[in-house]
Amino acid sequence: MPQEDIKATLSARQLTVKDVARLSGTSPSTVSRVLTGRVPVAKDKYDAVMKAIAELNYRPNLIARSLKTKATFSIGLLINDILNPFYGALARGVEDVASEAGYAVMFCNTNEDPGREGSYLRMLQDKGVDGIVLAPTGGNRDAMQDLISSGTPLVQIDRQVAGLAANSVTLDNIGGVETATKHLMAQGHSRIGLVTYAIGQMTMIDREAGYRKALRSADSSLSELICRVKFDLSDTGRLITRMLKSDTPPTALFLANNRIALSVFQAIKELGLTVPKDIAIAVFDDLEIFSLTTPSITAVAQPAYNMGRKAAEFLLQQLSSDAPAITQTAVFQPELIVRESG
Amino acid sequence: MPQEDIKATLSARQLTVKDVARLSGTSPSTVSRVLTGRVPVAKDKYDAVMKAIAELNYRPNLIARSLKTKATFSIGLLINDILNPFYGALARGVEDVASEAGYAVMFCNTNEDPGREGSYLRMLQDKGVDGIVLAPTGGNRDAMQDLISSGTPLVQIDRQVAGLAANSVTLDNIGGVETATKHLMAQGHSRIGLVTYAIGQMTMIDREAGYRKALRSADSSLSELICRVKFDLSDTGRLITRMLKSDTPPTALFLANNRIALSVFQAIKELGLTVPKDIAIAVFDDLEIFSLTTPSITAVAQPAYNMGRKAAEFLLQQLSSDAPAITQTAVFQPELIVRESG
DNA sequence: ATGAAAGCGCTAACAT
DNA sequence: ATGTTAGCGCTTTCAT
Numbered sequence: 001m002p003q004e005d006i007k008a009t010l011s012a013r014q015l016t017v018k019d020v021a022r023l024s025g026t027s028p029s030t031v032s033r034v035l036t037g038r039v040p041v042a043k044d045k046y047d048a049v050m051k052a053i054a055e056l057n058y059r060p061n062l063i064a065r066s067l068k069t070k071a072t073f074s075i076g077l078l079i080n081d082i083l084n085p086f087y088g089a090l091a092r093g094v095e096d097v098a099s100e101a102g103y104a105v106m107f108c109n110t111n112e113d114p115g116r117e118g119s120y121l122r123m124l125q126d127k128g129v130d131g132i133v134l135a136p137t138g139g140n141r142d143a144m145q146d147l148i149s150s151g152t153p154l155v156q157i158d159r160q161v162a163g164l165a166a167n168s169v170t171l172d173n174i175g176g177v178e179t180a181t182k183h184l185m186a187q188g189h190s191r192i193g194l195v196t197y198a199i200g201q202m203t204m205i206d207r208e209a210g211y212r213k214a215l216r217s218a219d220s221s222l223s224e225l226i227c228r229v230k231f232d233l234s235d236t237g238r239l240i241t242r243m244l245k246s247d248t249p250p251t252a253l254f255l256a257n258n259r260i261a262l263s264v265f266q267a268i269k270e271l272g273l274t275v276p277k278d279i280a281i282a283v284f285d286d287l288e289i290f291s292l293t294t295p296s297i298t299a300v301a302q303p304a305y306n307m308g309r310k311a312a313e314f315l316l317q318q319l320s321s322d323a324p325a326i327t328q329t330a331v332f333q334p335e336l337i338v339r340e341s342g
Numbered sequence: 343m344p345q346e347d348i349k350a351t352l353s354a355r356q357l358t359v360k361d362v363a364r365l366s367g368t369s370p371s372t373v374s375r376v377l378t379g380r381v382p383v384a385k386d387k388y389d390a391v392m393k394a395i396a397e398l399n400y401r402p403n404l405i406a407r408s409l410k411t412k413a414t415f416s417i418g419l420l421i422n423d424i425l426n427p428f429y430g431a432l433a434r435g436v437e438d439v440a441s442e443a444g445y446a447v448m449f450c451n452t453n454e455d456p457g458r459e460g461s462y463l464r465m466l467q468d469k470g471v472d473g474i475v476l477a478p479t480g481g482n483r484d485a486m487q488d489l490i491s492s493g494t495p496l497v498q499i500d501r502q503v504a505g506l507a508a509n510s511v512t513l514d515n516i517g518g519v520e521t522a523t524k525h526l527m528a529q530g531h532s533r534i535g536l537v538t539y540a541i542g543q544m545t546m547i548d549r550e551a552g553y554r555k556a557l558r559s560a561d562s563s564l565s566e567l568i569c570r571v572k573f574d575l576s577d578t579g580r581l582i583t584r585m586l587k588s589d590t591p592p593t594a595l596f597l598a599n600n601r602i603a604l605s606v607f608q609a610i611k612e613l614g615l616t617v618p619k620d621i622a623i624a625v626f627d628d629l630e631i632f633s634l635t636t637p638s639i640t641a642v643a644q645p646a647y648n649m650g651r652k653a654a655e656f657l658l659q660q661l662s663s664d665a666p667a668i669t670q671t672a673v674f675q676p677e678l679i680v681r682e683s684g
Numbered sequence: 685a686t687g688a689a690a691g692c693g694c695t696a697a698c699a700t
Numbered sequence: 701a702t703g704t705t706a707g708c709g710c711t712t713t714c715a716t
Contacts, residue, residue, distance in 0.1 A: 026702080026703085027702070027703045027704075028703085028704095029702070029703065029704080029705095030701085030702060030703075033701090033702085039701085040701070041701070041702085042701060042702085045701085045702080064708090066708095067707095067708050067709070067710090068707085068708055069708090070708085
């Protein structure tokens with residue numbers, strides 16, 4: 001059968017290595033060898049195969065390849081909420097590194113819900129992802145251990161579940177808040193409040209520890225003034241109002257993340273208070289707009305994009321080396337950006 | 343061989359339908375029938391299979407299934423930039439609907455780069471996604487047509503490439519800007535500037551059209567005052583300064599999206615102007631913080647989350663019905679939220 | 685209703 | 701270096 005006819009005949013079906021083999025006068029295995037490039041192939045055969053591939057516009061079926069090789073060139077990314085700019089930047093970092101290396105990213109928002117996280121972990125495993133980057137809720141320790149045991153490497157980011165053989169990328173939350181709190185103290189504030197979540201998430205526990213550390217470091221140690229709001233932020237207004245209307249209200253507030261910050265800003269606006277005259281403010285997480293508001297907002301900036309990149313690099317490194325890597329943790333340093341709010 | 347031994351023997355390898363068949367005293371095809379649930383199976387066999395599945399904690403290999411069925415239960419999502427809150431909300435909508443239906447989402451940031459979009463489209467096709475939701479750059483018309491022809495449904499969101507057999511989800515950009523501009527006119531402004539991109543992206547062309555429409559609708563038609571900034575926003579400061587320092591500067595500005603808005607805010611802040619006293623402002627896209635700043639920002643809000651949901655619903659609808667659906671376009675209405683800035 | 689057998693498209697022994 | 705063959709784990713005729 002002349003080449004033209006072969007091509008015409010094939011137009012409907014999906015093309016396979018057999019078609020390329022036939023057109024190039026070789027065998028499926030030779031075509032496969034050219035495709036994977038790990039085994040030597042004679043120059044003339046190689047050229048014939050490449051020519052046939054180009055002529056047919058053949059593209060290998062990646063699913064068939066995955067069934068054979070057990071690798072999918074896909075990774076999973078589990079984060080709390082992509083709408084949070086911190087996780088958004090993290091995700092960009094992961095995606096940029098992954099896509100450069102030819103990996104696709106399946107992204108999943110857990111909403112801080114261990115149930116949802118668990119079913120996503122299961123789904124990703126069933127889909128055969130080569131690895132997973134996740135900001136663990138903490139509620140799926142066993143499932144995470146399962147994944148690792150069954151050969152799917154995990155990289156933890158932002159949070160850490162202790163005792164797993166998984167690399168981690170974290171931030172020095174303690175140091176970041178300590179520095180920021182000391183900055184407020186240096187501005188002359190002696191009654192400094194902390195607004196954080198009522199739930200005991202690891203990053204929040206560390207931020208609280210940093211706050212405490214700073215207070216205790218003062219010559220005359222300052223007393224704690226902590227406001228714990230619900231994760232859904234529904235009680236922020238009420239609690240902030242109570243705190244600021246008390247007999248000895250704080251003169252400065254440290255807000256433990258960007259979500260909390262927005263809800264506190266609202267409460268402050270509703271109370272008609274002026275920042276920083278009535279109350280000074282510093283925030284954990286820097287948003288783009290914080291430099292543009294009046295007053296601009298003093299913030300602890302996390303290198304979220306680079307943290308995402310590092311997590312993806314950890315993962316790819318594990319995927320390409322079969323040596324059972326030692327567990328590493330990369331700790332990034334936040335940066336205090338002093339602006340007008342406090 | 344007693345059951346215990348079978349289980350013990352299997353602990354290492356991945357479990358298959360054969361293992362379930364053996365333990366349940368049936369055949370692989372019966373196990374498959376139970377798994378897919380589309381073919382009747384006798385009650386006793388069904389129970390035996392289910393029992394074996396539970397006992398072994400068997401989970402089917404989805405990649406093998408995909409190779410056979412040509413369906414992956416994965417969809418692709420191509421957007422400009424997940425860090426833009428508009429696309430972030432869109433992505434959440436897509437993901438929420440997709441995950442409820444058991445689909446995973448592969449997400450890809452195009453950075454408005456047709457080359458990057460093209461290679462992602464190719465990758466997604468090679469990975470065998472069942473469908474794609476995308477905000478097209480416009481530079482890959484042929485690749486999009488290819489996808490559709492080869493049986494991968496596409497849903498366009500935010501933008502639209504004309505003449506493709508693909509459902510679309512868009513926003514009434516013209517109406518949104520017309521309403522907002524008329525609002526500024528009603529506030530007494532007769533010199534109203536528009537800040538938009540120099541590049542001719544479809545949404546921006548429509549927003550400009552809405553602006554023009556409003557100006558022309560005035561009794562004495564107002565003259566246009568358009569500032570076209572680079573997509574990378576590097577010249578915003580220079581151009582805004584020139585515009586506002588001209589002999590007859592605008593007294594109000596409409597900013598065509600949230601990225602442009604932030605860069606213009608910076609320019610205004612650097613010029614030391616006060617909003618809305620020196621210059622009134624309205625923005626396309628509503629950010630969470632716009633209600634909390636001083637002054638709060640008048641904005642045209644897009645229902646981004648619901649647009650994402652609708653796009654995913656369009657796609658899933660096409661995936662579940664084999665009827666060659668007629669092409670539909672869902673047009674959402676934006677909402678003008680009047681605040682203090684203008 | 686059920687089991688045997690074929691085959692999805694690829695890669696990797698194996699043999700030459 | 702290359703072709704032949706088997707097999708990844710599943711679904712789906714096909715026969716009964």
